[in-house]
Amino acid sequence: MKPYAxxxxxxxxxxxxxxRERYLDFQARGLSLNMARGKPGKAQLDLVSDMLTVLTDxxxxxxxxVDVRNYGELTGIPSAKRLFADLxxxxxxxxxxxxxxxxxxxxxxxxxxxTHGLLHSQRPWSQEETVKFLCPSPGYDRxxxxxxxxxxxxxxxxxxxxxxxxxxxxxxxKDPAVKGMWCVPKYSNPEGIVYSDAVVDxxxxxxxxxxxxxLMWDNAYCVHEIYGEFVPFRDILTLCREQxxxxxxxxxxxxxxxxxxxxxxxxxxxxxxNQKYYESLLTYQTISYDKVNQLRHVRYLKDKAGVLALMQRxxxxxxxxxxxxxxxxRAEIAPLQIATWTEPKGGYFVxxxxxxxxxxxxxxxxxxxGVILTGAGATYPYGKDPADSNIRIAPSLPPVEELQQAxxxxxxxxxxxxxxxxxxxx
Amino acid sequence: MKPYAxxxxxxxxxxxxxxRERYLDFQARGLSLNMARGKPGKAQLDLVSDMLTVLTDxxxxxxxxVDVRNYGELTGIPSAKRLFADLxxxxxxxxxxxxxxxxxxxxxxxxxxxTHGLLHSQRPWSQEETVKFLCPSPGYDRxxxxxxxxxxxxxxxxxxxxxxxxxxxxxxxKDPAVKGMWCVPKYSNPEGIVYSDAVVDxxxxxxxxxxxxxLMWDNAYCVHEIYGEFVPFRDILTLCREQxxxxxxxxxxxxxxxxxxxxxxxxxxxxxxNQKYYESLLTYQTISYDKVNQLRHVRYLKDKAGVLALMQRxxxxxxxxxxxxxxxxRAEIAPLQIATWTEPKGGYFVxxxxxxxxxxxxxxxxxxxGVILTGAGATYPYGKDPADSNIRIAPSLPPVEELQQAxxxxxxxxxxxxxxxxxxxx
Numbered sequence: 001m002k003p004y005a006x007x008x009x010x011x012x013x014x015x016x017x018x019x020r021e022r023y024l025d026f027q028a029r030g031l032s033l034n035m036a037r038g039k040p041g042k043a044q045l046d047l048v049s050d051m052l053t054v055l056t057d058x059x060x061x062x063x064x065x066v067d068v069r070n071y072g073e074l075t076g077i078p079s080a081k082r083l084f085a086d087l088x089x090x091x092x093x094x095x096x097x098x099x100x101x102x103x104x105x106x107x108x109x110x111x112x113x114x115t116h117g118l119l120h121s122q123r124p125w126s127q128e129e130t131v132k133f134l135c136p137s138p139g140y141d142r143x144x145x146x147x148x149x150x151x152x153x154x155x156x157x158x159x160x161x162x163x164x165x166x167x168x169x170x171x172x173x174k175d176p177a178v179k180g181m182w183c184v185p186k187y188s189n190p191e192g193i194v195y196s197d198a199v200v201d202x203x204x205x206x207x208x209x210x211x212x213x214x215l216m217w218d219n220a221y222c223v224h225e226i227y228g229e230f231v232p233f234r235d236i237l238t239l240c241r242e243q244x245x246x247x248x249x250x251x252x253x254x255x256x257x258x259x260x261x262x263x264x265x266x267x268x269x270x271x272x273x274n275q276k277y278y279e280s281l282l283t284y285q286t287i288s289y290d291k292v293n294q295l296r297h298v299r300y301l302k303d304k305a306g307v308l309a310l311m312q313r314x315x316x317x318x319x320x321x322x323x324x325x326x327x328x329x330r331a332e333i334a335p336l337q338i339a340t341w342t343e344p345k346g347g348y349f350v351x352x353x354x355x356x357x358x359x360x361x362x363x364x365x366x367x368x369x370g371v372i373l374t375g376a377g378a379t380y381p382y383g384k385d386p387a388d389s390n391i392r393i394a395p396s397l398p399p400v401e402e403l404q405q406a407x408x409x410x411x412x413x414x415x416x417x418x419x420x421x422x423x424x425x426x
Numbered sequence: 427m428k429p430y431a432x433x434x435x436x437x438x439x440x441x442x443x444x445x446r447e448r449y450l451d452f453q454a455r456g457l458s459l460n461m462a463r464g465k466p467g468k469a470q471l472d473l474v475s476d477m478l479t480v481l482t483d484x485x486x487x488x489x490x491x492v493d494v495r496n497y498g499e500l501t502g503i504p505s506a507k508r509l510f511a512d513l514x515x516x517x518x519x520x521x522x523x524x525x526x527x528x529x530x531x532x533x534x535x536x537x538x539x540x541t542h543g544l545l546h547s548q549r550p551w552s553q554e555e556t557v558k559f560l561c562p563s564p565g566y567d568r569x570x571x572x573x574x575x576x577x578x579x580x581x582x583x584x585x586x587x588x589x590x591x592x593x594x595x596x597x598x599x600k601d602p603a604v605k606g607m608w609c610v611p612k613y614s615n616p617e618g619i620v621y622s623d624a625v626v627d628x629x630x631x632x633x634x635x636x637x638x639x640x641l642m643w644d645n646a647y648c649v650h651e652i653y654g655e656f657v658p659f660r661d662i663l664t665l666c667r668e669q670x671x672x673x674x675x676x677x678x679x680x681x682x683x684x685x686x687x688x689x690x691x692x693x694x695x696x697x698x699x700n701q702k703y704y705e706s707l708l709t710y711q712t713i714s715y716d717k718v719n720q721l722r723h724v725r726y727l728k729d730k731a732g733v734l735a736l737m738q739r740x741x742x743x744x745x746x747x748x749x750x751x752x753x754x755x756r757a758e759i760a761p762l763q764i765a766t767w768t769e770p771k772g773g774y775f776v777x778x779x780x781x782x783x784x785x786x787x788x789x790x791x792x793x794x795x796g797v798i799l800t801g802a803g804a805t806y807p808y809g810k811d812p813a814d815s816n817i818r819i820a821p822s823l824p825p826v827e828e829l830q831q832a833x834x835x836x837x838x839x840x841x842x843x844x845x846x847x848x849x850x851x852x
Contacts, residue, residue, distance in 0.1 A: 037497060045495045046484050052718075056479050058472050069471045069686040071463060099525045104712040111711075114541050115552065115576065126541065126552035142710070149710040150541065256713075260495040263718035284568070284575040285537075286530040287682075290716055292478075292689035 003337040004418055009426075016419040019412055023369065026409050031370035033406045038189075038348030039397045040257055043317050047310065048259045051300040060299075061292065068291035075279055076267075080294040084267045086304045087223065088253060089235035094269050096278065099289040102254035102266035106216060107146050109250055109268070112281050113179070113214065114150055119247055119277040121212040125150075125179065134172055134181035136164035138351060138379035138390045140189040143182040143218070147381070154381035157181075159188065163195035166202045173208040180214035186233050187221035190351040190379055190392035192344020194231070204239035208248070215240070217251040221347040223311050224257060226318050228345065230308045237269055246271040255297055257314070257348065258307060265297045321395040321403055325350050328407035338418040350393040351379075358417035359388045365413040371406050429763040430844055435852075442845040445838055449795065452835050457796035459832050464615075464774030465823045466683055469743050473736065474685045477726040486725070487718065494717035501705055502693075506720040510693045512730045513649065514679060515661035520695050522704065525715040528680035528692035532642060533572050535676055535694070538707050539605070539640065540576055545673055545703040547638040551576075551605065560598055560607035562590035564777060564805035564816045566615040569608040569644070573807070580807035583607075585614065589621035592628045599634040606640035612659050613647035616777040616805055616818035618770020620657070630665035634674070641666070643677040647773040649737045650683060652744050654771070656734045663695055672697040681723055683740070683774065684733060691723045747821040747829055751776050754833035764844040776819040777805075784843035785814045791839040797832050 004012065055061055061069050063077045075081075076097025085092040098105050112118070114125045125131050132153045135144055139159075147154050155172055157164045164183070172178050183203070185195040195203075203215065217236050225231060240249045247270075254266040270278065301307050326343055329352070333339050341352040354362050359376035366373050374392040377385040393410070395403055430438065481487055487495050489503045501507075502523025511518040524531045538544070540551045551557050558579045561570055565585075573580050581598055583590045590609070598604050609629070611621040621629075629641065643662050651657060666675045673696075681690040696704065727733050752769055755778070759765050767778040780788050785802035792799050800818040803811040819836070821829055 039497050042484075042493070045487075045493065049483055052486075053479055053482050057475055058468075060478075061471075067468070067471065067688075069688045071465050071682075071687040073688075100714065100716040101712045107711040111537055111541055115537055124552070126550070145710050149707070256497075260718060261497040262493075262495050262499075262714055263716045281575070284571050285533040286527045288526065288688055290526040290689045290719060292686060293716060293719065 001335040003335070004422055005337060009423070012419050012423060016416065016423070019416050019419070023365070023409075023412055023416060026369045026412065031405065031409070033370065033398050033402055034372045035394045035398065035406060036372045036374045038257070038394045040261060041317065041397050041399065044314055044396070045260060047313050048300065051259055051296055054296050054299045055292065061295065063295050063298075068295045071287050073288050073291055074282060074286070075275070076289065077291050077294050077298075079298045080265065083298050083301065083303065084253070084269070087307060088219065088251060088267075088269050090237050090251075090269045093272050094237055094275060096268045096270070096275060097289065097294055098266040098268065100262065100264050100266065101256065102218070102220065102252040102268075103142055105266050105268045106143070106218065106252055108285075109214070109278075110146055110150060112278070113212070116281055118212040118214060119274055128177070130177045132175065132178045134164070134169060134178060135381045136181070136183065136188075137381060138190055138385070138392070139182060140184060140218070141374065141378040141383075143216070144381050147182075156381050159191060159193060161193060163188075163193060163199035166199055170202070170206065173206055173210075173213065176209035178208065179210050179212065180216055182216050182218065184218045184220055185236070186219060186231075187224060187344055187347030189220065189347065190349040190390070191342045192347045192349060192351065193342070194345075197234070200234065200236070200239065204236065204245060205243040206245065206248070213248055215249040217249055219251055219253045221257075222253055223307055224314075224348070225311060225346045226315050226322050226344065230311070231346070237271065241271065247274050250274070258310060259297060259300070263293060265294055318396060320400050322350065324400050324403045325393055325395045325407055328404070328411055332411035333414055336415065336418070339414055348394060348396055350395065352391045352393055353389045354391055354414055355418040355421055356387045356389045358414070358421050359385060359391050361417040361420065362391060362410075362413045365416060366410060369409045369413070371409055427761040429761070430848055431763060435849070438845050438849055442842065442849070445842050445845070449791070449835075449838055449842060452795050452838065457831065457835070459796065459824050459828055460798045461820045461824065461832060462798045462800045464683070464820045466687060467743065467823050467825065470740055470822070471686060473739050474726065477685055477722055480722050480725045481718065487721065489721050489724070494721045497713050499714050499717055500708060500712070501701070502715065503717050503720050503724075505724045506691065509724050509727065509729065510679070510695070513733060514645065514677060514693070514695050516663050516677075516695045519698050520663055520701060522694045522696070522701060523715065523720055524692040524694065526688070526690050526692065527682065528644070528646065528678040528694075529568055531692050531694045532569070532644065532678055534711070535640070535704075536572055536576060538704070539638070542707055544638040544640060545700055554603070556603045558601065558604045560590070560595060560604060561807045562607070562609065562614075563807060564616055564811075564818070565608060566610060566644070567800065567804040567809070569642070570807050573608075582807050585617060585619060587619060589614075589619060589625035592625055596628065596632065599632050599636075599639065602635035604634065605636050605638065606642055608642050608644065610644045610646055611662070612645060612657075613650060613770055613773030615646065615773065616775040616816070617768045618773045618775060618777065619768070620771075623660070626660065626662070626665065630662065630671060631669040632671065632674070639674055641675040643675055645677055645679045647683075648679055649733055650740075650774070651737060651772045652741050652748050652770065656737070657772070663697065667697065673700050676700070684736060685723060685726070689719060691720055744822060746826050748776065750826055750829045751819055751821045751833055754830070754837055758837035759840055762841065762844070765840055774820060774822055776821065778817045778819055779815045780817055780840055781844040781847055782813045782815045784840075784847050785811060785817050787843040787846065788817060788839045791842060792836060795835045795839070797835055
């Protein structure tokens, strides 16, 4: 195997023809796999079955003096606030505990910014001429889709190996129309990058022109190591407060990939002033989120140590899947020099940069072979990857054997698309 | 006892002085009761304890082919859609199953009207000069607070014994700025009025000038009889569709007062076209509501018959409480002709009309005697009851013995406030 770029046209043609035959074989197998989303596999869900029966009778449903079965406790039950404060390194008073899916809390915050404004807004964002948002990319498609849904102008900020390009961020926030930034600080989606201390410090010290700049700190993978022990992270609320930016940051996390993605508990951490303001709006929106499920989580997970121990059991299931992905790429693709990829230590994705101009083709080829990937471009604002290169691989759902098959096809598709491209370029 | 209005000034003074002494006695007892909200009592919560353990292992968590523990099924699990369609008389395709609290679904619909517009909106409501909403009153304070929170102009529509005054409603909807109406059609909050067929027919046949008029049909008490058997209701979606108004109505219901107020399941029923449009917005807001809890409800409640049987057990607990309230009013207040009240067959409230100009005073006196009632005026838009007369009694939470004490004080307060008023008027 030699790098494709060094092959002669004839060598490429021969290679392409052989690969197309193998591809036809795969198509004939009638695969049906989905690697589009970071969806835990069944074995992971089975880990936490005991949570289903952790509350069995009325006496179990008391959280101190609070009967969690009844109305009340708009911002979450006390014990759940303590648990999540412990996990995130914040104070319980800085925690709002919600229902399933932290995406819902993020969306609702943005929605309230539009309808009512945030704590320091001069007017609701719906009354602003333009609202711009910084989108470190590649990034999480659902963040960008929230922004798109509200008609924001999205500004792509390239990711570096240490996090968002801070020179560009610092420059961009001088524009008062720039109202916030999406961040996944630990094991970023999709690259698995952990923001360096220097980057986090610069973020906390930002001086945005917009008084209501919202740092959307999606700590989705805060305890989601794939290999090795828990890697501690610093409390962004404290860092921002120390820089005089106490009300700039909203941190999000959830148990979606700790317990059940379909029945988890989400949290928003923010300054006391932000929480007070948010509660003054939330009181019209709901009476409480599901408090029985909040208590179920507290009783089952117990404390930070309980969460971290469980995460090691998730890691034991996930590690071989990530290894299968990386082994295939190393063996099949590395020598050809047609793609690069990340080797994340946590999170849910492997980010592959295919030969520029081939990502869409690769995803289409995969689909025709029965494997669904996240759409090419999804990791960029407006769904448009300028280089048509980035592909997000989500290895968590399929069993290892299926994943190995899927990766065989994937490598084949990367190669076919690269050869087609090189041929077209002559 | 003779009607206060027929008493001489001297008789009134003597009476007032005696009542004030009794009031002081009550104050000395140090009562601490809350009758502000329609909050189920502990005995009601204990009815459904078996729901806590209805799902115990992974195999239990399959809803047909759907593993409810994992991501997906944005609009609810199939079996839950069937259950609620059965209860409401709609098709499963017309059902969205949410998380805890139907208030959240109502708020979110209004919020989306403001940020994105509804299916037939010409523009988002945030871009309208004025948004007006019809508020049949007395009504549910939380409805009015949603409207207030979004800055709507609320138009009070008086309630008749059959529902909202439809002559006024039909006139009001000719204004294109009138974008909707709040309705609690069965056992209205707080009066317990069941809209008559004639009223419901006229509502379904409305011809609003606004193309995106939203009939907010909060069927909160659809199966919540206090005495006797289930009283069937007609499907508002069908009635509206038959009148060419298929997309005008959004119906809401929840299990908050069927299973757990703190861990229920809420639903929104609407036309297929509305659901399709709503789902196109919801896809940015969340990944799914809590599906394990949806399945828990399905497995526990089973079907409409299961729900109705459970509601009879709730009724057996609630009926003596309503009887205690009404007995006290009949014995202590009726002869004095200083107040009127409803005698609801279902729902969660007794609506008392105190002597005009005395409601605030009564609520204040109650508070000073240790009993919290819903704030006077809360049942009207802007929290302002023009007659200062309506008081909402929520008898569900206290045990009967405590309720009897509370009603003793309440009758005393009604009398004191009426005598004070009559004296002031000379």
